Amino acid sequence: MTVVAEQTGRWLDQFTQQPAAEPWLKELRDSAFQRFLELGFPATHEEEWRFTNVAPIARTQFANEHLNWETARGSLPTTFFNGKYVAAALPEGVSLGTPEDLKAHLGKYASYHNHPFIALNTAFLRDVAVLRIDRGAVVDEPVRFLYGAAETHPPVAAHPRILVLAGAHSQCTLVETYAAQGKYFTNAVTEIVAGEGAVVDHYRVQSESTEAYHIGILQAMAGRNANFTSHSISLGGLLVRNDANVALSEGTEATLNGLYIANGQQHVDNHTQIDHAKPHGTSHELYKGILDGHATAVFNGRIIVRKDAQKTDSKQTNKNLLLSDDAVINTKPELQILADDVRCTHGATIGQLDAEALFYLQSRGIGKGEARDLLTYAFAQDIVDRVKIPALKDYLEKVLFEKFHEHVG
Numbered sequence: 001m002t003v004v005a006e007q008t009g010r011w012l013d014q015f016t017q018q019p020a021a022e023p024w025l026k027e028l029r030d031s032a033f034q035r036f037l038e039l040g041f042p043a044t045h046e047e048e049w050r051f052t053n054v055a056p057i058a059r060t061q062f063a064n065e066h067l068n069w070e071t072a073r074g075s076l077p078t079t080f081f082n083g084k085y086v087a088a089a090l091p092e093g094v095s096l097g098t099p100e101d102l103k104a105h106l107g108k109y110a111s112y113h114n115h116p117f118i119a120l121n122t123a124f125l126r127d128v129a130v131l132r133i134d135r136g137a138v139v140d141e142p143v144r145f146l147y148g149a150a151e152t153h154p155p156v157a158a159h160p161r162i163l164v165l166a167g168a169h170s171q172c173t174l175v176e177t178y179a180a181q182g183k184y185f186t187n188a189v190t191e192i193v194a195g196e197g198a199v200v201d202h203y204r205v206q207s208e209s210t211e212a213y214h215i216g217i218l219q220a221m222a223g224r225n226a227n228f229t230s231h232s233i234s235l236g237g238l239l240v241r242n243d244a245n246v247a248l249s250e251g252t253e254a255t256l257n258g259l260y261i262a263n264g265q266q267h268v269d270n271h272t273q274i275d276h277a278k279p280h281g282t283s284h285e286l287y288k289g290i291l292d293g294h295a296t297a298v299f300n301g302r303i304i305v306r307k308d309a310q311k312t313d314s315k316q317t318n319k320n321l322l323l324s325d326d327a328v329i330n331t332k333p334e335l336q337i338l339a340d341d342v343r344c345t346h347g348a349t350i351g352q353l354d355a356e357a358l359f360y361l362q363s364r365g366i367g368k369g370e371a372r373d374l375l376t377y378a379f380a381q382d383i384v385d386r387v388k389i390p391a392l393k394d395y396l397e398k399v400l401f402e403k404f405h406e407h408v409g
Helices: 003-009 012-016 023-039 055-059 099-105 116-123 355-363 368-384 390-405
Strands: 094-096 129-133 143-149 156-158 161-166 171-180 185-194 199-206 213-222 227-234 239-248 253-262 267-276 282-291 296-305 312-322 328-337 342-351
Touching: 003 023, 023 116, 055 213, 099 129, 099 161, 116 185, 116 213, 161 171, 171 185, 185 199, 185 227, 199 213, 199 239, 199 390, 213 227, 227 239, 227 267, 239 253, 253 267, 253 296, 253 368, 267 282, 267 312, 282 296, 282 328, 282 368, 296 312, 296 342, 312 328, 312 368, 328 342, 355 368, 368 390
Parallel strands: 129 161, 143 171, 156 185, 161 185, 171 199, 185 213, 199 227, 213 239, 227 253, 239 267, 253 282, 267 296, 282 312, 296 328, 312 342
Antiparallel strands: 094 129
């Protein structure tokens, strides 16, 4: 038996022991699991995974069961808890998706055919959180999807799945939060469809255990004249891979913001793709990373401008702050332009704290550790300031302050 077959074969018993499902869902699961067996876990000789070794995930024997997640639900109202609807009531204009919605949309956007972790997630579909925003509805309160757990033994794997269908000219805010303790594997997939003229503001906050493995995939489809924004905040996890992909239609505006903070032996990989398929699209992307200790990180941002996507305006920026000589960042901004009437820019920077700014603060009586803390916080603040939810912004500011304050001295 090959190593790949051995690694993927560990999931076979768990797959066959799943509860019975409707014929269409069973067919989808079967097809996805077969594709997972064919693909196997990605290896570092593959370009998309060159700097991220998922062998620790492949080697670990995970139990296929839902975590007994009993964490505090925080200051934001929770709509879905571990995929189950728990809110007392939904805001006006918001409804739970129907079985017909699942059948018509699930798996149609985040394709499992070329991504082993999407295939694995699809093979173990269960407790899918499905939400529909009515046409023209303006939803003022954030809709929150919370996934969290207490420490479990043995390590378990969870496969959260979210599907959001935002109707034409609707407006909504979505918040995904992942937080747990101990060693486990989260393999999450989110599909968002923003209809014509819709405005969707999406947040994804990952603050899991530093023993945990986390794979998260976002696939957004933005319709004509829609406005889609996603903010990815990575604060925890031992091995983390975030994929954020958005496909734009004519006149669409899309923004991808990201902040990743890693210390010790943490590894965080961010892969993004903005696909301009139609003309007059606009996209903005800003990802910032802060690395300390022996942490490693990856940023691979790809912007594709298709042949018919004339008048595209796109800007991509990746900035990284290294607080340790042992920290490593591999950054690769990419532009693939097939149209000729476009305006596209990209850039990446890697640096350390400004020595002059550090000296200035120390000359004003601020200790070296505190000065270092203040400058690091200011670097991250640019992303936090883009958060439009006051409670979430306050939470992030508190977490960042505590995280940076730990290393003052």
